[in-house]
Amino acid sequence: MLNSLLAKEISANDSHAKPYREWIESLRKDKEKFLHSTRLAFQASHSAFIRHLEEHNLTTDEINFVCLHALGLSGKETGHYLNIAGHYNISSVIRRKLGLNNETTYLSHYVKRLLQDNKVSHD
Numbered sequence: 363m364l365n366s367l368l369a370k371e372i373s374a375n376d377s378h379a380k381p382y383r384e385w386i387e388s389l390r391k392d393k394e395k396f397l398h399s400t401r402l403a404f405q406a407s408h409s410a411f412i413r414h415l416e417e418h419n420l421t422t423d424e425i426n427f428v429c430l431h432a433l434g435l436s437g438k439e440t441g442h443y444l445n446i447a448g449h450y451n452i453s454s455v456i457r458r459k460l461g462l463n464n465e466t467t468y469l470s471h472y473v474k475r476l477l478q479d480n481k482v483s484h485d
Contacts, residue, residue: 393444397426404429411477418459427452431473 369378389396401422405412411432415425427449430440441449453469462472 397429400429400433401426404432408432408477414476415460418461420456420459424452424456424459428456428469428473431470432477434470436470437468 366378366380366382370376370382389399401412412425415428420428427440427444430443431437435443437449437453441447441452446452457463457467457469457472460472462469
């Protein structure tokens with residue numbers, strides 16, 4: 363896939379990126395597969411991050427939710443992607459498990475900070 367993107371950039375020919383776009387679209391449509399692969403990618407690249415979430419007894423679904431935040435999605439975008447109206451409730455449960463104050467701590471900010479801190483610790 364990376365070769366397709368590089369070929370597109372080098373040649374300025376969008377047709378080279380077609381396999382990449384098809385792959386991304388298939389991942390996006392199969393949410394379970396996408397969430398699973400995203401969690402595994404974070405587990406491989408930021409094992410301390412995933413371990414921290416597991417140590418706070420987050421379920422697999424909650425960790426998947428947090429991983430979407432780690433990708434840069436907002437709470438609203440995460441809720442929209444997952445097609446859930448109660449993303450505030452899920453965020454609230456996750457923040458409680460992580461010991462965060464619901465009124466002052468945005469989950470996405472916490473996740474970004476946590477990822478930065480774990481980069482320093484060199485999994």
